Amino acid sequence: MGRGQPEVHISSAPQRGPECGSRFSEQGKSSGIRMESEPLSFSRADCEMGPTSDRPICVTKQQQGEGLLLFKQTRSGKRIRCPSTPVGFPPVLRFSPLSIDPSGSKEIAGGIHESNPSGPLLAQKVMVCYHTEDGGGTPLGSSASKGSPNPGTSSASEHRATQFDRVVTEEQILKRKGLSDKLVTTLLGSRKDTTRAIYFKIWKRFNSWCLSKEFPPQEIFSVLEFLHEGMELGLAASTLKTQVAALSVFLERRLSQEQLIIRFFKALARARPVPFKFFPKWDLSLVLRALTKEPFEPPATATLRLWSLKLVLLVAITSARRVSELQALSIVEPFCCIFPDRVVLKTDPGFLPKVSTAFHRTQEIVLPTFCPSPANATEKSFHTLDVRRCLLHYLEITSEFRKSNSLFIAFSGPRKGYSASKNTIARWLRMAIMETYSASGVEPPAGVVAHSTRAVATSWAERAGASPNRICKAATWTSFTTFTRHYRLDLLSASDQAFGRKVLQAVVPP
Template sequence: MVWYHASLSRQVKGDINPWPVPLDCSTTGPRIRPWADVSPDISRLLQSRGEIVAGLPEPSQGCASTSDKTSGLTEPSVDTHYFKSFKQDRNGRGRLCRYSSVLENTSLVSQACSPHDRCTDFINRVQTSLATSSPPTSTSHPKQVQDDSLPLIRQILQTSGIPAGTIRIIIASWRRGTRKQYACHLQKWLLFCCQRDEDPISMNPHTFLAFLHSLYDKGLGYSALNSARSAVSSISILASDLHNDTIGNHPLIRKFMRGVFNLRPQLPPPSSVWNPEVVLTFLKSWSPAATLSLPQLSMKLLMLMLLATGQRGQSMMHCCIKNMTVKHSRVYFHMRQLLKTSRPGAHVDKLIVCAYSVDRRLCPVLYIKEYLKRTKLLRQSDQFFVQCAKPYKGVSRDTIRRWTKQVLRLSGVDTVRFKAHSTRAAATSLADFRHVPMDTILKFAGWKSSSTFARYYKRPLMADSESRFCHAVLTSTR
């Protein structure tokens, strides 16, 4: 008998492999997994169980003849019951998947499903979900929402009967960074359930505790475990018909997370922040603008804009010359993309950079004009900040962080204690210290209420906080 196994592979480098694989099979031997290109961890697990992951031929080869033997593959046993989720038509093809296997004799396939294969069957359905989705085209926007980034959630929504277009919108509720973070933890959860023969959507608290404990044993701290907790909880609320409670709020899980915090505490942010005057004093030495190298000019301008606007590095990355308005004493960057602080009804529509006529060495508008003139013939992107070497494309978020930390380090700021994002707290704290109205601070930073600033960003400046107590005591004798 001849089985034709089609690829139920996951997406690899933007391509889906649709070419069938012919396998000569009888009724004995290890089972053959009907997809290829699974993750290495799951592939090793299946092979340890005696299951073979079928490979794929090259596209140019097409379908091999039925007389060819696939190297290294033996014949499956009768109990290949992981096909139980696919209803067959009269030709022996699964109705739920256009790439399902074609059986010459369907009566040889058992329809019973043992607990041993519940998890691997769900992996099969996830792989099928990926294979039947449309592969991205080369003309698609690189930041377009890809619903296959969360295949487990996508499969759960499909099982609920939600249309594909609606699923794409639901998955878009998670930002790109959240989807990337969740996908990593959900893959680990799926592999863990497969190793223990557990249903990945059953949400057994004891199984979830064991999963979190396995991550803890690998050295993960409270923050990473809390991310894994949130990722799996996003499944539980979808798989439980939108109940209000999730597996992450189970009393045992909450107690476990409190124990992790006590054993491996996530320390609060520093109680004080560096004084921007230290950085500004250093930046004065990088002048005049015409004599600076392109890396120096880029880093100085970036730091001046971060401090002058109180915005994140993400906002600097989204600044675009097409959406920029340059005037004599002001530069406006109109933000056309979502920021981290964006929410329905609230968005920082533009960044305002004002000139500083008191000291031209610290005037951000002057350095913006110099930067535009210097990069006019070099830039290959509409992004405002570009690379300092060929091909002069727009910078990434990592480059923004690296430039920021380099300026902080050269200024004498402890970059082990203070990260690149600390510029936001330093700028807004100094503005508050110098009695800038709170409404103005909230408008520039994009915050909804003063409680956000007071809780997460308002910090006493280091020089001021360190000397205040000493001066108060020593001057008490006056």
């Protein structure tokens, strides 16, 4: 051929070291029959090198021409060998079970190869569409994908449900920031236990709603959809604002400053404008006149129940305080000081008002006297509304069974003598108004709430000439705007009719 004699190494099969850089599985030296990845066998060449082309050769130098490897039929011995492939074109298209990863194959535990030569061959994972790299998917055709215990649900929806169903508490959120248990307990004290319970209830309801809608709870559009659905159900703007405050705590975002949230409440205000004039649901003049007569007077004939109702109503309208503050009043000095012309009450130091500031916690409740020295029948009738007089008689008749230092105690039932709860005091206020209407022979109004005593008391005080400072101090409001926007009642509606009557008087000729 015009070239030097090549060096030829004749062997039965090429020997491989312990590590192989090819795509085949790692093989070691073995003198016995071996399992081969391809169902092929090579013919042996034991004779001298000659001009034949039917046996494999290993040439260390480049040769002219191309080497050709032919398949050779082999017999099946005692051991099970891979089936040989005849020379020719296969009738079907087959995929190689070997990995096409260029980094080389990896050993499989136990020395067993994944491929099954006798079964149908499948494509590798890299050839399957929508393959995930997080290891969460299951191979095609595996038993894990044969069915779900819940028909109609997929693994993706189950994964989302696991995320939505996780409801954390405010305490857990603070601990995740690395804060100590003592510091977490201190921070949780910034809100009342009832407020925290309400916030957590809203948070759980929001997560359940997101789960049903398949919305991510951390997105702002989910909060907006939740608020909008509440608006369609008829929730008040104050209730929706409470929900925003609750979700801000758990989402750790100031939702009230989000532009879309601000825009939502502006649209709500336009859709549901708040009327500027409120009309009282019950008449204070009628109620006070009824308290000066039977069955509320005289004290000797009035029952404990009616006297308790009378006192709690007089304290509520003369102090303009919330029910929670009335429940926190005590009869122990220095929280209860009785003077000849007034009674000064203070809430218990452990009580936390709705707005816990120094201004709200230091305001005293002054219960005045009324016509202390009556001179005629009219003044004697007015003297029956003296709050100091009613309080002294109440303390006297309840001293026999009193078991609490709270001002208002239960007068019947299994808790007789113990402190009355906020719900009980609120019910007493409603019952007192209904009893006065019934005693006057007038049908009681509908929709009366205990909180209306604050609006009625402050509105009548303004009409009588009380200054804005006195009104705000009595009701513990830092701004007079709170009264004008939320509590002021229209008590002059009758006088507003005078103009129309003057016009209609034109029917009478001058």
